[in-house]
Amino acid sequence: MSADLAGPVRKAQVKVSSLSPRITRTTVADAEGRFVLEDLPAADYTLSASKLGYLEMALGARRPGAGVPGAPLKLAAGQKIEKVSLKLPRAGVISGVVTDEWGDPAIGVPVAAMRFAYENGYRTARPGGNAVSDDLGGYRIGGLPPGDYLVAATPRDMVAAAAASAESIRVRQEIIAAGDAEARARINEARRDGVSGAEIPAPAGYVPAFFGGTPSPSAAARISLGLSDHAGGIAVQLISLKTGTVSGVVTGPDGLPALASVQLVDPLMPIAGLAVWFRHPGADGRFSFAGLVPGTYVLRAQGTKAIGAAGGGDFTAAMNVTVTSGNTVDGSLALQRGRTVTGSIDLNTLPPPADARRLSVQLYPIMGPSDWEAAVPRATPDERGAFTISPVAPGLYRARVNGLPQGWALASAVFRDVDAADMNLEIKAGEDPPTGVLTFASRTAVLSGAVSNKDGEPVTDRNVLLFPANRDFWVAQSRRIHLVQPGRDGRYEIRGLPPGDYRIAAIDSPEPGQHFDREFLTTLVAGSAEVRLAEGDSKxxxxxVG
Structure with missing residues (x-):
């Protein structure tokens, strides 16, 4: 039934699933909201329901959402479970009106709601829902879960959109002209006549307009939407202003134009399409980003495989650029080869006979919300344990080792004053990092236990979060931060833990990735318990709870 209207939710999709045996069955609720799932084998099931306009809900879950754990439903052979009730909360709604710069209704303008979420410990805005303003300028975006949102109106004739189209046409023309002299002559003639389609538009015009009266996503007003809330009256007025341009040429280490992917990012709020843009220059290496709101941006380039030796992102470049109204900034980038990381395996910390050549030393990239997907640089040590990883693009990395003997784990990866087993190793452009030394241990710790309520009954709808007491270790993808769900008996187990002081708490299921967020962890410290683990402990x- 509906959680807010107390009536049946007709034609809701109802699903049961089990991991052992692996089973998924679905059905559709009838006109009274009733459902039947028959001929199920004995198993522990999760039961959930969903419907357009509502939020997915699992039986026994403490909040709605896909993947949020609920209470297991234990079904014995031949058993019939009746009168199971699932209450679906309605999805939230954001509505309002879009007006032009004179206050008149703006018709046919795309409007986007972006919800804040977590990615590798960063909180950033991600697409949540879309609408188009009607003949009165009104819009309504439904299907929204609770959370904090930004709302932006993006006119189809924005300067940046027209500029991107012109730049794409220019690059295609360069590619055609490079292989066809007759076509090159026709294109050059069209450019002289101003009808090639590749003309960069005038720098004044529409830009993205966010709720709060700003073109900048980092300065936009946030909308807090509760469960089944309707946030109305969210008015957005279109903004027209004189924009700026970043243009330049990408060159390789030899000084010649290079094929590359170029990215421009607003580092304060990297929202795809609104504050993150890409260009793919042609053979001349030229690129242009026009229609930019004045401000400071990060410009990056990554060599493509077409460069040959510079392929696979081995060659990169980056710079900060400040854009001002009506001006063009030179953003020319010179690609440089990635850095070289060297180190050694301490063979004395491995069981004899130690053969380092069976290992793979990896630098795992710790990416921000606007970073490109990156390969994992790796190397195989020689018989003495020495390794060289090259090229490594500038960025943040964590050391990992594959191929260790059963029961062994990386104990430390020290590069001068940074232990890259636990902390981020920063690789900087133009600077090789110090040599590292990697050590190993065979006795990692194990922590286990049970979560129960005040009556001693197992609790399964909470998560157990273990995190280090030392806040220096509060980093994304930390091997010391673990979020686990208890089994149907309320028990949990966490293995492979390095020694140290930890905090542990049973919490409601957090947002994906939220357990790496420093502010979130700070809120949990007071209500958590201390756990001290020595090497090889089994505690x-x-x-x-409750």
């Missing part, structure tokens, strides 16, 4: 810690 039990039970948690009582």
């Amino acid at each position: 039990t810690h039970d948690i009582r």
Whole structure:
């Protein structure tokens, strides 16, 4: 039934699933909201329901959302479970009106709601829903879960959109002209006549307009939407202003134009399409980003495989650029080869006979929300344990080792004053990092226990979060931060833990990636318990909730 209207939710999709045996069955609720799932084998099931306009809900879950754990439904052979009730909350809504710069209704303008979410410990805005303004300028965006949102209106004739189209045409013309002299002559003639389609538009015009009266996403007003809330009256007025341009040429280490992918980012709020843009220069290496709101941006280039030796992103470049109204900034970038990381395996910390050549030393990239997908640089040590990883693009990395003997783990990866097993190793352009030394241990710790309520009954709808007491270790993808869900008996187990002081708590299921967020962890410290683990410890810690 509906959680807010107390009536049946007709034609909701109802699903049961089990991991052992692996089973998924679905059905559709009838006109009274009733459902039947028959001929199910004995198993522990999760039961959930969903429907357009509502939020997915699992039986026994403490909040709605796909993937949020609920209470397991234990079904014995031949058993019939009746009168199971699932209450679906309605999805949230954001509505309002879009007006032009004179206050008149703006018709046919795309409007986007972006919800804040977590990615590798960063909180950033991601697409949440879309609409188009009607003949009165009104819009309505539904299907929204609770959270904080930004709302932006993006006219189809924005300067940046027209500029991107012109730049794409220019690059295609360069590619055609490079291989056809007759076509090159026709294109040059059209350019002289101003009808090639590749003319960059005038720098004044529409830019993205955010709720709060700003073209900048980092300065936009945030809308807090509760469960099943309707946030109305979210008015957005279009903004027209004189924009700026970043243009330049990408060159390789030899000084010649290079094929590359070029990215421009607003580092304060990197929202795809609104504050993150890409260009793919042609053979002349030229690129242009026009229609930019004045401000400071990060410009990056990554060599493509077409460069030959510079392929696969081995060659990169980056710079900060400040854009001002009506001006063009030179953003020419010179690609440089990635840095070289060297180190050694301490063979004395591995069981004899130690053969380092069976290992793979990796630098795992820790990416921000606007970073490109990156390969994992790796190397195989020689018989003495020495390794060289090259090229490594500038960025943040964590050391990992594959191929270790059963039961062994990386203990430390020290590069001068940074232990890259736990902390981010920063690779800087033009600077090789110090040599590293990697050590290993065979006795990692194990922590287990049970989560129960005040009556001693197992609790399964909470998550157990273990995190280090030392805030220096509060980094994305930390091997010391673990979020686990108890089994149907309320028990949990966490293996492979380095020694140290930890905090542990039973919490409601957080947003994906939220458990790496420093502010979130700070809120949990007071209500968490201390756990100290020595090397090789196997400790039990039970948690009582409620």
